[in-house]
Amino acid sequence: MNHLLFLPLLIPLTTAIICLALWRRPDLQRIVSLIGASALMLAGWVLLTAVRQQGVLSVQAGAWAAPFGITLVADLLSAAMVCVTGVMGLAVAIYSLADTEPEHERLGYHPLMQVLLLGVCGSFLTGDIFNLYVWFEVMLIASFVLLAMGGKRANMEGAIKYVVLNLIASSLFLAAVGILYGVAGTLNMADLARLIRDAEVTGPLPVIAILFFTAFGIKAAVFPLFFWLPASYHTAPIAVTTIFSALLTKVGVYALIRIFTLIFINEIVAWQPYILTVAGLTMTVGVLGAIAQYEIRRLLSFHIVSQIGYLIMGLGLLTRLSLAGTIYFMIHVIAAKSALFLATGMVRRIAGTTELKKLGGLYRTEPLVAVLFLLPALSLAGIPPLSGFWAKLALVWSGLETGHYITVATALLVSILTLFSMTKIWSEAFWKAEPEGAGTAPFSTVTLPKGSFWLMALPTGFLGLTTVIIGLFPEPLYALCMEAAGQLLQPTAYIAAVLGGSP
Amino acid sequence: MSSVILSTAIRLLLPLLLLFSVFLLLRGHNEPGGGFVGGLVAAAAIALYALAEGAGAARRLLKLDPRSLIAFGLALALTSGMIPLLFGQPLLTGLWLPFPLPVLGHVGTPLLFDVGVYLLVAGMALLIVLSLMEE
Amino acid sequence: MLLALVMSGFLAALAAPVLYHFVPGWAGRLCPLLPLALFACLLTVAGQVSAGTPLVFSLPWIPSLGVSFSLYLDGLGLLFALLVTGIGFLVFLYTPAYLDDDPRLGRLSAWLFAFMGAMLGTVMAGNLMTMFVFWELTGLCSYILIGFDHEQEESRRAALQALLVTGGGGLALLAGFILLGNIGGTMELAELLLRGDAVRAHPLYLPALLLVLAGAFTKSAQFPFHFWLPSAMAAPTPISAYLHSATMVKLGVFLLARLTPILGGSEAWLWQVSGVGAVTMLTGALLAVKEHDLKRILAWSTVSSLGSMILLLGIGTPGTVIAVMTFLLTHALYKSSLFLTVGAIDHVAGSRDIRQLGGLASGMPWLAVAGILGAFSMAGLPPLLGFISKEIVYSATLQSNMLPQILSGLFLAGNALMVTVAVMAGVGPFFGRKPDTPLHPHGLSPLLWLSPLIPALFGLLFGLFPGSATSFLIEPAVRAVSSPSVNVSLALWHGLNMELLLSIITLALGLGVVLFRRRLIALLPSSSDGFRYGPSGWYRLLLDGVPIVARLQTRFVQDGRLRHYLMISIGVAMGLMGLTFLQSGGLPGDLPFPTGYLHEWLTAGIIVAGAVTVTLTDSRLGAVAALGTVGYGVSLVYILYGAPDLAMTQFCIETLSIVLFVLVLYRLPLFTLLSTPAVRLRDAAMATAIGGLMMLLMLYVISQPLVPHVSEFFLANSLSLAHGRNVVNVILVDFRALDTLGEITVLAVAAVGVFGLLKYRSAGGNEP
């Protein structure tokens, strides 16, 4: 039964291999990747159900008992994230049917997407810290290649910054793993947690924790380590940007949550004020960056940074409520932000630009796209009862309960600034009359055939609807998040599932 | 670079190098060697051939596109990992034939895995080198 | 039942556009039926509610967070709900005629329905979170509705202003609600209402109060947030009538009334609430007198009225609560009547400027009746409800135990100005000189005068028979706020007393101001919100300032230079590490002295020399060669310390790397020195510091005792369990084969990526 844990790795890898073998046939690759993404989503769902019923699941690759082999382990957080990954994979795969350049397909777009999903799922599931590094690299190299596709100047400039800064993060991560092994003699995360909790390992643990924090902080794009993100994300094709924004930074956040709740719990408690400061600055600097922008994709890219601040805030507060809020927030922001990016892609195809100055009148001409944009935008800004509100509610609540008033005030202030920048897009692109000199952009739906329109609208609408549904009926998801947060704060079950023994 | 000496030498060296690479692959489980090094040596052999005879000739010699080689290598490694699943064992569990084969010795899925690594590494190195040479 | 009441609005919002799309002719007639039906429904339960038993409904919504979806209909909620549905009915009746079958009616109706649902939800909420959700939804609907004419920049700006001001207040309110919930131990209104004393005694009472007040004051356009309401008049008039005078802006009053039993009665409450209310009342009244645009006049007068309600709530005696509730009803009736009249005037005459309007009564007698009735009620003339409410207000202030003279004086001034406004807005346009511009009386559909006439007539009815209003509207509401034992009895005639005298003075003063209006205006500052450097100036400053700050910050932080990003990223990592390092006490005592053989030292030397050469050389090939030296040196290290597999791999990879470097580099430019010596020195210092730090960290780790490693297991079991003698290889293909699988995937993708990068150019993607 626990072999289920292999599926989220096997499915994308097999799909990637088949696509790679079919490199002359993009048409077949599309079908294969669609099937693969569907299967991954299904596997994610089955895994989540299994974890809910049976508790933390683990399996030893190669049948070597932990801590000697590599363990795959799924608690609720991992399983939920894998499930979300599957959903996003499928959504983007459908969207890509209508919005991928043939040249990209010829050069391996589909297998690269699958490898990206593989890396993401691997990162979520692995219970071994070096293996985590490997999956990070798998994810990274696939993202490098996807980002550099296109070969235009903007792609190249974005890619070089992305690549170099992420390589620095990888190098820090690798050094941290090496030193941790030198200190603790094991790589299994549950084993590390046990050793450190039992104080069997001493040495420069805070220093190692800092290395991990900065390495993951770069990946997660926290202040002041986020530069690569606004420099690069907006240069890629929309589908790629979407999957990047949905998953890559979230893997960084996941890793922070995992490592710091499981292994470096003492450090995170000691650093709480600093982490909350980082969270506040990340929110603020990100949202101000967004306000300064006049191009939708750049604006949204800065918002990714800002939202990361909220996730870090939940980690910093470190209560059950705040962690549940972070997990809920993560799922919310994946859905909402992706829907926004995908809707932006539709705007781009319809109006020929994403420059706010050149856009206008879309509320009148494209009411459906307007709705597809408005829902996730409001959700992101935290308008109740959409999902973003409940996400922020838990964080604010937890912050007030624990008396972190400045952080809460920052979070609320950033929330209003988020609303401000969302209404800017809405006002400029949708409400404003079409600007006079906009004749340069082909302003008609002729460029977007009906079929393609619906292929793009379907995943966009689905994700938008998700934020509505988990907003109107948040309880099932919140119950899950609370349970997941409980597992994070009480990792005995996790450790027992990996190393054996009663929890 | 079409020197006669290199051209002649490589014709003699190529089979030797390829054989050596397979040797490295097979003995890797017990002595220094393994799929990586083997694959790299094989790629080096063909890359040398490409230096002497041109990238096109090397592609003709290879018959397979390097990308197919990569896909095949990866598929082989993955398959070797998935075989244990059929027997109810976790992914990548080493399964061994109960008796040693001639020449190869003990044969099991880890060996198959290493062959996959070998093919992939060779394909990768060749794809990069050949693409760069064709620039 | 309660759920159906609230949700029907939202369902109708979904249905309305469909209806307008398929049966445009009928849609306009069907839409008013819903609010009418809801109104009737509310009337059926009015008896039970006014008898003192609130209707309750509760569903668990998010048990994990302790949030339930609760509805609670008591007298206060009922009063508001009846206003929302009743005036909603009029607005739905009026809007299609006003907009002449605009194609956007479908969308407009949808948002109006959603707004109605949100309002009902807010006033009937039985849980703080439930209330907040609906509260924010009203703000959102207001945003969209103010921006109805969204192609006008003014509309967009006004919509944004309303959204930001009320939204900002809303966030404060959220924090306030959470604090309140934490203090009181529950979010359920019914339970909180019983815990007022405990809440007021809590140390966090004051912050919670201030936050809640911020929410209420922004929503009800109280000073210093009063400026957004007149701007919101950019919306079509029926929307202004509905949202921005009769219902939504009263939510602040509603909220304070709702929370009076919990938060009210303290010193802080008294001074904050009544102080702000008083300032707002006078500011609004003065500014109303100054305007020429009918809608803006009414908007400022609304601000003033809201201020007086807040002021009365601040005092919070049973008498003032009665006055608030009576005035609230009165205001809703006459203000909606006046707004709808003004809309009709605008529709017909094409202008809202009082200087251009006059003599309209002859062409539109019924509209004139509606307008004049409304104006008289506003001015407080008998026998209208306005008169009664004014008397009640005066009697409340006169009986107040806090500075009754000053309070009454304040109200006298405010009310007198309201008389002026009533004459300006409700009477002026119908009499006097006819305008030069031609009218279009044929455009006046009966619906346009019927809708304002209905509330005006109700004002008359309630004035003549005040008992009909008190029994089920005012008294239950007062009891919900103040105490269940309060009795309300309203009468048109109280006899000759102080109140009557004050009423007469009010009228005289108000009419006097009408005559001397111009002189009064000259005394007032000229800015739009009444303060030269006032709140709307601050808002503008923020609105313009935030983007400027944002741009400066972003230019500074995200300056586009990769090496700056690198320096900051690495610098932060290493700086933090260094600090932590120092904090944890630095190096432990004794380091093993290096006792290596010569060849070990030599290898180390080779690597260092290579690395330094790469850095210093200005020849590309030299750098490649030096880099190769480093790589081969490292592989020598591997040989020396028992890692032949590593050495072989490193050797092969290094060789391949050199080939790649050469293949690529000979197409790249020569090394150039681009930085100044100072920059180079700075970078070198930073790099040295980082290198030193890494070294220290390693020394620290090395000096620690060796812990037992999991490798023992590999060494012991490699042969017996995994059938291999080369333990490293066994780890790679068996013990940790999953790593290897990931690793070869990386290689495959890297190769595909290199191929793609090289091939893309040939496909012609090479534009700058």
Next chain:
Amino acid sequence: MESVFAVVVGVLYATGIYLMVRRSIVKTIFGLALLGNGANLLIFTVGRLTAGRPPYIPAGELAPLPPVADPLPQALILTAIVIGFGVQAFALVLIKRVYQTVGSDDVDKMTTTDTIADTGRTP
């Protein structure tokens, strides 16, 4: 001997980072390569150096004779070397393409994706 190699790693990190923050993009790749070597050597050293005893099981034995080098860091480094090579090859070619499309190897000229698109300022 570990402490000597700690110094060597320090030098590799210092030179690598110095090269990475040069304006010439070509030097960045050299920096990355040095950093990669530094990280590998770091793991190797921190796993402790054992002169001359590779982790092999001699014929006829069931386990290697102690003292023997720790095989796990070696396996990790091998993986890291190979991954590093793949990434480095990609980065190398990327830099070449960057140079070709931008027409310069000065990173300070590659700022078009970061700067705020300046097309006006009304809100």
